[in-house]
Amino acid sequence: MDEKLLRSLAQDLVGGKLSVDDFLVRLKELPYLDMGDVKLDTHRALRKAFPEVVYCPGKSDDQLLRIAEVVAERDGPALFSRATEAQYAIIRRALPEAEYFPVARLVAARLPIEHPYDGVVVASAGSSDVPVAEEAAIVAIAMGCKVKRIYDVGVAGLHRLLVHIEELQSAKVVVAVAGMDGALPSVIGGIVSCPVIAVPTSVGYGASFGGLAALLTMLNACASGISVVNIDNGLGGGYCAALIARQAYREKG
Amino acid sequence: MDEKLLRSLAQDLVGGKLSVDDFLVRLKELPYLDMGDVKLDTHRALRKAFPEVVYCPGKSDDQLLRIAEVVAERDGPALFSRATEAQYAIIRRALPEAEYFPVARLVAARLPIEHPYDGVVVASAGSSDVPVAEEAAIVAIAMGCKVKRIYDVGVAGLHRLLVHIEELQSAKVVVAVAGMDGALPSVIGGIVSCPVIAVPTSVGYGASFGGLAALLTMLNACASGISVVNIDNGLGGGYCAALIARQAYREKG
Amino acid sequence: MDEKLLRSLAQDLVGGKLSVDDFLVRLKELPYLDMGDVKLDTHRALRKAFPEVVYCPGKSDDQLLRIAEVVAERDGPALFSRATEAQYAIIRRALPEAEYFPVARLVAARLPIEHPYDGVVVASAGSSDVPVAEEAAIVAIAMGCKVKRIYDVGVAGLHRLLVHIEELQSAKVVVAVAGMDGALPSVIGGIVSCPVIAVPTSVGYGASFGGLAALLTMLNACASGISVVNIDNGLGGGYCAALIARQAYREKG
């Protein structure tokens, strides 16, 4: 309920400025503000802390420019995902302060300067999974997290992973990114006690079926505490991780 | 590295109680304790707080009894999942204090008396999804969480869900359980700002393909902050949620 | 049976103009007109009201020109679907009055001026679903419907959908277009009491599997009154909706 609006309408009613009928008409005219505001408050709160994310593929240069102009007029951090270098050039016309993360294919503007939420680890199995892992990492950073990256630690060379055992065990949340056999989250899930967000990638060929193999592996992970996002969804993985990392900073109970 | 053990071995070496050769033998004999202890410490810590979970289907009565006897000798909470009433009877022989949750098909023993971690909401779309939802709820409770249940709020009757908007928006984590079209997490994910763990169920027929339809819906959820566990995996959903809820009680930074 | 033809043949037989043998020959020669005419009448009737639809992809420029020339010689509205701008240029050579709807990728000619059939609402979940939604909308308009468009009202932002609750509830038929999780028809189906035609789109990536996820979601929609057409089949969705909207104008019983 938009309390202020309601209160003013009620006072108008009491004060005789509105008849009962007019009061009802006004209420009915505004079902959206009414109910929606509650959510919108929340939403706005979210938006202050979290970046807006614009998905670039398939957008025309013109569309992208107009979106960037709208974003430029608002406050708060903004992210453009899966952006090409050419798209970055267009976005920069409206948002000159925007910077480009070529590996993560992200354009970012007005990112937070402080990163109060620590404990996010992003791990990737192979070097080909790094673009997805970087997308997760930058998104979490954009949401105020400190991120530790542990890349190229696939289970086929277990010793590479095990060197990082202490960093993993002190994490508050791990994003585990892997294509092909997708086994990394299973192994990490057995080592850590915090939540693991598993991100399958489409890296592989043949019976990887565009990431389906890795996705199924992760959904069937034997270790507890693992949940999964869509194939190549680094953004979703980083977003979930940041939400979890921020929990530690919520007021208790 | 188990620092204490290493230090004592090193002191024995320095003190002449161990020759260099014997020292090496001791180290070699214990690679497992050595390296494993680090993890085992963590593991043990986990086990103290979290229940052990025994998956009952396919276990013979004899196996189950022996497992229950082992569990009985240890400390800490214990859970037996997907247990039939008959299996409960067997478990109770070794664990007389065990209680049975027939809807969740869980047998539990030595559950924690206190539930310090609040903010877990378990929502289910249909009444047929309740067994999976209850499994999630009881697991989270067994891990020390306060759980609020919001059942039968599928998106086909949106008003049923919207009544609970405030409970949902004040959650620290939501477990959203749904079969058939699996749309519940998408809608909840648009309402809340906390992480949502989506649990697809095998409820449905025909083109639900044993929960595949709900699983794909959830992986493709448009709202951010949603991650997914295996079909019918209430246990995994509750486990992830409890890990997240406990974050708020970790020391910061 | 073509009664008039039969009656005339029978009269010729009775009047001695035809022998029994010749009569049988005549009947046998015409089994197609005979039986077919019934259908053809209907077909022709249909064609008068409904546009012919030519599917453009894969057609050579030459083929397309020849088809457009044939269409130009006939009466009634015509549609060319999934046409590129270049194909539009070719069609216009034979049909100079044709106009192009670039978002819907439709070329239309001789569309009806009046739109007697009201009550069609076309809703889309995301902005990427708009091309498919527009295809549905233009097809319904081409079949004489008044169409209300409600775009970008995906369930991840429920308040955007709920503002339109009255328009939705006063519809005679809703075409609900959505990719990714495909949850929009489920939610709309729970709000309205009219038929909902669900159109899955191939918008998405990874486990959307080219629209399969949205298709399955829609087939498993919990709400009643929802039926589904092929992935990206805006044309089919608009066509079904128009057929339903026209029911209200059929003579009763």
Place this chain on the structure above:
Amino acid sequence: MDEKLLRSLAQDLVGGKLSVDDFLVRLKELPYLDMGDVKLDTHRALRKAFPEVVYCPGKSDDQLLRIAEVVAERDGPALFSRATEAQYAIIRRALPEAEYFPVARLVAARLPIEHPYDGVVVASAGSSDVPVAEEAAIVAIAMGCKVKRIYDVGVAGLHRLLVHIEELQSAKVVVAVAGMDGALPSVIGGIVSCPVIAVPTSVGYGASFGGLAALLTMLNACASGISVVNIDNGLGGGYCAALIARQAYREKG
């Protein structure tokens, strides 16, 4: 908005029985009635005309009895779908007037006596598809429709279908039920000009993959005006058809 409640609250406010604060509290306490009522009005209207449908599989005898008792206290028609004969016996304890349709596996109570909405044809391809077809037929009848059944007219014996060409062409909506190759809706869709609701069934073996083959056939039907519901979903097919048939009786524009 529940206008009556709102009006009474507003009058209490005006009349001084409620302070502005109390008025706001009352509104806030009732967000559900508030917003929900709009939908509930619609819903209630629906419920008056349309039966409630209870899905029986998986329900315990006890649950079923309690549901039947609740239904018994309300008005309006009621349907129990996929009910066994044994379940019928239980339902009858609470609803002695209930009758059983064994082929359709439906239990029905308080069905409407009048069937004002004509023009529904239910066609089935094979005799094994009849249970699904009958479910569709009874549901449409329960919603006030006159239903014409045309069974066992699969395309492998085209002459059987063509005899019914006039009945099909005078329909307002056709429900076409088929398993195996699922080709019936394609052929009917080419004959009629009204909407066709295609219902795939799980009849078949081997590469029918539990109805998947028929489902895909129907989604790819070349004829226009065909939309599809879930495999074996006779209920959904009949429900959609009834909604469409009732359109002809809605006030225009």
Place this chain on the structure above:
Amino acid sequence: MDEKLLRSLAQDLVGGKLSVDDFLVRLKELPYLDMGDVKLDTHRALRKAFPEVVYCPGKSDDQLLRIAEVVAERDGPALFSRATEAQYAIIRRALPEAEYFPVARLVAARLPIEHPYDGVVVASAGSSDVPVAEEAAIVAIAMGCKVKRIYDVGVAGLHRLLVHIEELQSAKVVVAVAGMDGALPSVIGGIVSCPVIAVPTSVGYGASFGGLAALLTMLNACASGISVVNIDNGLGGGYCAALIARQAYREKG
């Protein structure tokens, strides 16, 4: 067994020209000719009547030229399938008499002048299926068959198919080519009493899944006497049909 060779070896043995040991050596040296010859005779017989078929996609210009040169040195008809116009130019360098069928994407050389085997009908559902249908037709012609083409007779316009009922019923074998819903063979199979070879095509989009929908439809065809070849395999369909048509010209029993 190559009787002549064996007999001559045995005579040499008896005649003292070969010792027992040498005889055995000779037998052992020739296991392939021995056993293979039987098959090779058949094969050679086959090759005389049937064209060699060279699959062009993925072949380099150089490879193709060399193959064409080898073919040029042999006798008998030759076919190159899925050939582009550019590949035709290369083939013609070695085989100047080769002709090109652009729709069927076939290059043919030394086709038989006489077509003694009649009774092959090739039917296609849509105009987009014609390339596959033409491939079937030309292959059957290349194998000495008379072929009747009935194109664009999809089941969505049943009257177009039924005009051809007599041609269909007098066929010795029908090749039925269809994409999308793949329903044509089902309908034809109900009309004719000869074998039907069903050829699914990849024509379609969305849930046609590259021809999978049509393939499954055909495998589940209710009519008897239908067998199916691979998606887009016009060559295989025409080949099977020609083998069947030639049966009528084999000596009996």
Place this chain on the structure above:
Amino acid sequence: MDEKLLRSLAQDLVGGKLSVDDFLVRLKELPYLDMGDVKLDTHRALRKAFPEVVYCPGKSDDQLLRIAEVVAERDGPALFSRATEAQYAIIRRALPEAEYFPVARLVAARLPIEHPYDGVVVASAGSSDVPVAEEAAIVAIAMGCKVKRIYDVGVAGLHRLLVHIEELQSAKVVVAVAGMDGALPSVIGGIVSCPVIAVPTSVGYGASFGGLAALLTMLNACASGISVVNIDNGLGGGYCAALIARQAYREKG
């Protein structure tokens, strides 16, 4: 057209026994016989030579008895497929002369005494495929064919197959039945020059996916002249083979 009926009606019309109106009424009353007869003539011809086939699974005892009674009143051979021994007992009440083939799960009555059509070979890969192979064999026999069975000749023991090379090469059509890897038709197709009907079976486990593996193998067979029927569809395989074998006995041209 049923010429005799039409002629008699026309004579009645000419003879004054029928008015033109009554004549039209009579024609109209009988659209089915009318139009259908053309097909029915063909059908009846088929039925004289070929058995009617009743699919038994899912039929109640009562239904089966009634069908058997109808069959008993007609002429010509009859087959009941996938019949249990208990169902055989029921059928025999109406058809005392019926005999049971337990391996093929077929009940047959009035099978032809003569088998003029030779050249059908039924080959099976493993002993578990024999029920499907026997179904094919009995169906072909019931349609007047001489059948040679070559069972248990899977490609894992190639020598077992090669012993039969001459029987295979003299066949007019081969039905090749195989589960698991489904490789038998590929090998046979390379040996013979006649058509091969491939029948995949559901024999296997794991990644055989209920016969899908064998089905795909057969659709992708490298050898020419192979077409495929549904999984476990011995009946369809035998039916196709018999149609082909009968071609050799059709009048030429």
Place this chain on the structure above:
Amino acid sequence: MDEKLLRSLAQDLVGGKLSVDDFLVRLKELPYLDMGDVKLDTHRALRKAFPEVVYCPGKSDDQLLRIAEVVAERDGPALFSRATEAQYAIIRRALPEAEYFPVARLVAARLPIEHPYDGVVVASAGSSDVPVAEEAAIVAIAMGCKVKRIYDVGVAGLHRLLVHIEELQSAKVVVAVAGMDGALPSVIGGIVSCPVIAVPTSVGYGASFGGLAALLTMLNACASGISVVNIDNGLGGGYCAALIARQAYREKG
């Protein structure tokens, strides 16, 4: 070629005991021994060392008894796979010396007493995978191998696996058996330098899709040297492993 038989026939020919014609007849009568013998020699050699394996499911008691009687008359080891205890009782009637391995569901007779081939390790991920692992182990033992079992070492508890690192690294071949996420072979493949045979099991639920998830994981394993057999195919895994272990004992070069 069966040299002894051929030599004796040739000597009879030379010695005048056989005419050339009779000699040819004798050769022709025995085409199978002839050509087959080459392979049979190999086969027989195999059979001496390796057990015959009879697959029990679906076999009638009578069939099983007859097979056991045939086996009893021959030499060499014999295995009956997936045998129930009841089937064991039947086999024992013909083979009283047979013993039963209930976990592996194998009946074995005349197993070799010596196990010269060492270096086979069979590892399993979970306790539910043990039946498949045991099948592999017993088969390898039956083929003369020494087998080391390392069970319940799934990657979710990595320390359990790492204790066995030396046993794994000294293996000549490892059979790695795992259901659910199927990650065990990936991890083992990164540790060892010998071949790994991966055996997916159907252990799991939901998105394990009957072992498909584990199968795909294994096919996509990042580590080199891993090859995969069918789901639940412990027999195939053990067989492959034994073949490899025996390589070390073949003569070199």
Place this chain on the structure above:
Amino acid sequence: MDEKLLRSLAQDLVGGKLSVDDFLVRLKELPYLDMGDVKLDTHRALRKAFPEVVYCPGKSDDQLLRIAEVVAERDGPALFSRATEAQYAIIRRALPEAEYFPVARLVAARLPIEHPYDGVVVASAGSSDVPVAEEAAIVAIAMGCKVKRIYDVGVAGLHRLLVHIEELQSAKVVVAVAGMDGALPSVIGGIVSCPVIAVPTSVGYGASFGGLAALLTMLNACASGISVVNIDNGLGGGYCAALIARQAYREKG
């Protein structure tokens, strides 16, 4: 444990060069060398004998050059897989001695001069499968094996395969490469007694589904001793084969 390092640290500790604290620090600083060394020894051993393999697709020219430079500084053979001719040019800048195998798409450097391990046969079904087969062959050669190639011996022309029966039967391991129906390993597996590594290829179209058909065929192969690698994974096939061939040269027991 790296014994030498440990021993030297221990001696320093005993000798007073390290305090207990410093000793612990040193141990802790090197957990990786520590634990990893055990594996690294093995790994290094592997690397000496086996080539490093760099997967080229998706690598930028710059990345590739840097990798090649690193490789150039090390010892031992190196392989770059799926390299284009352009990529070869880049690699050669750092590794001038590298050679290119265009069919196998491999770049190799410092391959072993001696090939002590004999007995590897690589067989391919069709000429389109040769690139994958060559990849397997070159990899095995790079690992020190003698390789015999038997190409274009698909089962559709069995005699072509059978000529090579002796070469196949004397192999120590066979790599069988096939697309389309994937039947080659089944047939070879029935002929040989050594292990067979089956490599499915993506050669084919339509229902080959990118190699899925061949993959499933091979997983379901009836012959024993067959294991399978990923689609188009010639590298994996050759690697497995080389590991097996080297077994014969390991010390026994």
